[in-house]
Amino acid sequence: MCRWAAYLGEPVFLEDIVTSPCHSLIAQSHHALEGKTATNGDGFGIAWYGARDEPGRYRDVLPAWSDCNLKSLCGQISSPLFLAHVRASTSGATSRDNCHPFVSGRWSFMHNGQIGGFERVRRRLEASLPDHLYEQRHGSTDSELIFLLMMAEGLASDPQGAASRAVSRVIEASEHAMIEPDLKLTAAFSDGERLYAIRYATSGHVPTLYAGTLRGGTGRCLVSEPFDRSDPSFEAIPAASFVEVTDRNVLVRPFEPQQARALEMSA
Amino acid sequence: MCRWAAYLGEPVFLEDIVTSPCHSLIAQSHHALEGKTATNGDGFGIAWYGARDEPGRYRDVLPAWSDCNLKSLCGQISSPLFLAHVRASTSGATSRDNCHPFVSGRWSFMHNGQIGGFERVRRRLEASLPDHLYEQRHGSTDSELIFLLMMAEGLASDPQGAASRAVSRVIEASEHAMIEPDLKLTAAFSDGERLYAIRYATSGHVPTLYAGTLRGGTGRCLVSEPFDRSDPSFEAIPAASFVEVTDRNVLVRPFEPQQARALEMSA
Amino acid sequence: MCRWAAYLGEPVFLEDIVTSPCHSLIAQSHHALEGKTATNGDGFGIAWYGARDEPGRYRDVLPAWSDCNLKSLCGQISSPLFLAHVRASTSGATSRDNCHPFVSGRWSFMHNGQIGGFERVRRRLEASLPDHLYEQRHGSTDSELIFLLMMAEGLASDPQGAASRAVSRVIEASEHAMIEPDLKLTAAFSDGERLYAIRYATSGHVPTLYAGTLRGGTGRCLVSEPFDRSDPSFEAIPAASFVEVTDRNVLVRPFEPQQARALEMSA
């Protein structure tokens, strides 16, 4: 399991989230409190929106806590919208291509969770990608594949629907492989204007997700764990939720791809 | 284009080939004389057979000339059979998973050359792999894919036939994509007992290959470029050749997958 | 604080200590039980004696648990005498030059502990090195400096005396800087024939050290933590000890540089 944090609001330095808070993302990379694994040392990445339509990105395979480049970049780069991730590997080698956030055009995506039994469903899911997205499969993680499935399902025009249909594809592939669907998906993604997140699992434990405001500002954060346990502005997002963050507010809607799929199949 | 060297014979330290000769593989990584690119700085790798059935392997993304680990390992490890490679990237990012030699079970493989128009044929070729080899596709290079195609065609029981059929598959995929087949394949591979090599191209320039004896010994080398221009023991292998090196001799046979395929298709 | 393991005995594969035991060094890199820090993800290294007088060495800045090269090397290399280390940084950046073991000629050295207030004593200690050892100062850690001080004090001819005098130098430098001496030194070192270790601290907690036999063999291990809690062959080495491991036995002698120094000063 990984830890991540995302921000939308007035421009702030990335360090305001990545390194400075007492339970910052870097601190969580060393001592996560709510994850299955306390250490998230298998690489890291940031994607931020700035001068260009496409996000900037910096990823590396070192633990985030020891990377001097990351520290310098987070102190220099300010952005109104960014994603930051520290990785604890569940599938895929430690390589830059396997580090989140993943980027496709204007979209960026990062994930905490996994596809249980991934090796049993991987090939079927990869084969279902259209050519232009198959070419964008640079690494070997389940996370990148979920993102590409969401892109294939029309993320740009219907974010929640695309995410729901991508989840259905994973469930369908599991059933086809005769294994119990076991998807854990706490993810954030953005097109450079809005920030979206999902907290969802097909069953069992659902990786945590919190929403809050950045101390002293109006900007919104979505995080695996609050930066400060005593900060009442952080609220837990319930399981099976789809979150949309805009300049003005945080919308939380039910996210129930299994029900949608059941209805569809019975239709 | 890359540079590589392979050895079979009485055990020698890897440094006798990788670092010590005046035009050693490391020297070739900096100043290749016969390659299209003089610099081979996009990673390196060694695979050697020793105490176990499966080869040991060390790969990294740095230029070989600056890697202190490689220098130490090559001074310590002696082996009767090994492959060493320095990479100049033509496709695929600089990551360990894209560095040669590639390994599958007892087999190791390394390559100088490329599949022209790879992005047009990649998907079809990947889709043709059986499941157990599809799972061994760790990187994104054309080279690894050629190796897996050869494994799929029965490398263990019929090395030359398998290589020929793998080449035919690449040609067929190019034709299917309506592009002129453009494969350059100067490769070495081993099962830990024998050492094989191919020098072949569908058309045009064929990457170089030489065979020789290691100075002062009886062991045989296959190399992209001779370690010493004045050493008469190195002989150029002609284009369209399949090479088999055993303890006793070097066999060079014609390698003509296009003719074989033409015959097959006309049959 | 770091974790380490060393071995002397009949040749075994490095994996028998580094990766295979249930609480192997790799396991300790992720979940150390007795260290101040549970995670040792700031690089690793191995030094082994084999075909040459000087040890082979492989070090890298990644966490040991994710390094595929380390896994392969430990499965191929067997040695009668080796040192292995996983690092949790206390001073010095994460760079290969700062990873243990350090090597000088035939000697290798690795360390768990630190010099408290290092920045206050570093320059004086570095200035005290003879020229030929000053040139061997490749990194910036306190650990490498302790090793070079031991070399300067005659490690080759009088291991315990040299270690004792090196400790005295650190104490003296602390006193000169008007800070309380605060040295923690649980270290192992070898000249390729014998294996030595120290468990010592000027005050307070002393990093742990255990001696035992490798399961199913006669070889001796020195380790930060036993590979198996239920294995009665592992015994805790008391604080203020100097350990010498030979083919035949493990000698434990008192190591009391402060007393030696007090006597010397009162003389």
Added chain:
Amino acid sequence: MCRWAAYLGEPVFLEDIVTSPCHSLIAQSHHALEGKTATNGDGFGIAWYGARDEPGRYRDVLPAWSDCNLKSLCGQISSPLFLAHVRASTSGATSRDNCHPFVSGRWSFMHNGQIGGFERVRRRLEASLPDHLYEQRHGSTDSELIFLLMMAEGLASDPQGAASRAVSRVIEASEHAMIEPDLKLTAAFSDGERLYAIRYATSGHVPTLYAGTLRGGTGRCLVSEPFDRSDPSFEAIPAASFVEVTDRNVLVRPFEPQQARALEMSA
């Protein structure tokens, strides 16, 4: 020998110098035309001034041409003043701490050249640093040491004088070691407001330096090699020059530390 480029003017994206021109710094890393070594693959670095007094910095040990992070950062970061460097190692291992630009407070520095016989003068020069700069000696290169000597000589208040006195120190240390002074110093440095450069050698070949305007703009570049041979705006800076670039113009003054020193010594 290395290659570098620096810029002062209206803010531009770093890519306008680092990756985009036909003979960009990245192109020079692969195929330098005027350097002693055509390949500059031993790491790279950028330092840019932006939102903070201190510059941002990104350095890594890979060849610049294969680093996807560098490409993304140079496409996102725009700056009115920055330094960029690709390294061909002459002394010091390939580690981040040995990659240029070096930074101390607001100052940044990068260098093409070397101190001949460095191992003979290194210790004397390091010992001459004041404590607060000795602590900033993170790597082992001659280049970083020249920078720290310039800082020690008062770079902030008298850039040319400080550079001149630092050169004199190197000459003096060579003479003390009874070796012919052999310093090659084509360097750029900045405090975040002005951009300075030196082209100087004690004797023999002097590494090249050119000044020009960025195509289509008013900003000034200082470069090892022009981005475009046919661009008449690039002029060669003569040997023994000190260059000061401001918003308005490029001042070139004689830089003659040997003469200054001779006068001083005869006084």
